[in-house]
Amino acid sequence: MAGRVLILTSEYPPTMWGGIGRYVYEICRFCPKDWVVDVLCVPSYTHNSQKDKVSWSNIIYDNGHRIIEVFDQQYADVFTNVTSNLQMYLKLAKRVADTAAVMLNDSYDILYVQDFYNVGVAKHLLDRCIGLNVVAACHLPLSTRFSYFEKSVGDNFQQALEAALLRIAVRIVVPSEFTKRNISLIYNVSNDEIYVCPFGVRTMEKPEPEEMHGRLRLCSVMRLTDQKGLLYYPKVLDELCKRRIGVDLTVVGRGPRQIQFLESVRRVLGPGDFHHIPEYDQEKVFSVYNKHDIYLSLSAHETFGFAVLEAMACGCVPVAFNVGGLGELIADGKSGFLLCPNDWPHLVDILARLYADPDYRTEIANKCRLHAKQFSWEGHIHQLTHEVWNL
């Protein structure tokens, strides 16, 4: 039976194009018409375009969905302030919820909360009966084994928010079995309450075969942080060059390690061989995948591998360290390649083989496309509407 869902998110395109924003965008696009799905976007960080604005509230309509945006600078700042505490946060969350409630002027069966930043807003909306139940999406949980070691500002406070969200949620959506295992341990969540709903991907048309180009075209789409294994890139590229393999690398994304990363790659590759696209744009990214042979993932940690899946859908062969949930996405040797973490020499061997044997590369690329078809947004939405949201 169809229902009414309010998606509560901290990101929504085109203002913000992070992974969560894109996920919400796809949900809205593919949701059945008999479901009412609106979006409440409450940013938890200050995007560049908002820096000049003190407050910003807006309602827009996109594809039949109402998208309500409430920006509160103090609320966004609370997550980067080391002195923040729960009381301060809840007070600000109430202020945001009050503004949103006036703009929404409606009620929903489900508040589908995308991240823990907005648990306070969700709680206040529940109290006001704007939403009847909370379903939490746990795309990037804070404590999944080794990501524990990369502590952010106010980390204890953030973990408390995440624990609170998972506690008030009647159901939890995660993208992989790996994520499910981790949050059930850390947050005392019963496995019955967790639904593994892998992300979907758009089916891409196979592009026209190109002329042979004689180069190995690699791409990566990622936030430029340590966790993405940035320090392996110069090693891998250097070794490929030593083997006289012509390499083109395109990297889409930006982040705190951007300057060091770009410098390290530019020391190895010539200016014509390396392209950096800082701003994420969905159409541009798919065009990047289509023009490259291999998607390189040197991450130390991945809960799912959204970019990897998109690359596979475009016939871009993933070559990755076997971490986190990537093993659920890639069948080693069939729809990509998984290497032992840190084993970059062996990873280079795989790249060299793919370079030397274009027929084999094409064979794997076709398998990647086929495999990616198993992950559809239609399938994801079907799981959401029939299993998760069906309370």
Added chain:
Amino acid sequence: MKQTTASRIQLCWYYHAPTVMTDSEVDDLVRESLSPLIDVHRRTGRRFVLAITGTFTERLRRIRPKLLDQICDSISDGLIELAGTFYYEIFPPIVPYGYLNKQIDEDLSIKREIFGCIPTTFFLPNFTWVSILGPMLVDREYNQVILDQAHFNLCVATQVWKWECGGDKGMETQLIDTVLDSNEIHQPFHYLVDMASKGRSLHLFFRDFEIVKRLSFGNTGVLQKMTDQSEFERVVGEIAEVLRGGACLTLADDGDRINPISLSSYELFLDSLSEGHFRTPAAIAAETDPDLPRIYYVPSYSVANVQEFWLKDIDALHYTRLLDEVYSIIPENSEAVGEIMELQDVYFLFWKVQARKRYYLNRVFRLLQQQ
């Protein structure tokens, strides 16, 4: 004190998987930590000590037999020295003597069976020692034990007595630290287990926890900060400086410190020191001067405040009391002994609010009900 001239470093990594950990979680641990750890050591040729509990070994036999083959090969090649430990990860001060015996023996038994070797180095989980372990280990032909730096401070402390001259005329006692130099722990010691001066003994190696904290520990260790090169070089420089003095440096930590975040830095660290520096306790003990400095008594010990961490909360007190009742009513030759050993795992004490603790509680409850 005599010192040997060749400087050595020994790295010891410890792994355990409690019963409540699922096979998938164990697989995650192997995939992201244990397997890459072995790979990086094979690649660099640096020797190390691997301490895996008996129960973890048993689990690997079931779900990752090929990894055990790799470990066997590495032991044969001299790359890995396999250490003994307890079968489960226990907190020895609250485990009766008979069960301590069983925990040690079951661990030895499975290692003998699977790896075809008998460990001579004992690795203490959580560096918790009880004094009875001395004679117990020598009886089983253990020769080396890895302890914690702060334990050394306790071993060499001196006890002073202070008379109160006030109204109460009471007396108090204190243990005073006598360590002069942090380098004192950078050598093995003889621990005479028997009273006789030439009796049975153990070689004691004390891990340098100050260096472990800076190298691998939690989120303070430089290995965990992938791109902080200057800090990494500083710590490696410190280690190199220690080794220049002819030291025997022992570094030991939980194995999961080596993971996708820290692996690349760890490999750099291994490469920064020459292969010849890397030794293992058995090898060092075999070549050291028989007149090593002595320690005459190793008191029971747990890392600072850890006994408070383990036992102070009421849930832990309650559980240990229940276990005591189980010990009193179920004889040590009963069929339930294996199950009781499992319930001695520190999982219940370590995780304060985890739902999985119910597994242990329900088992204890059933055992008590059956009697």
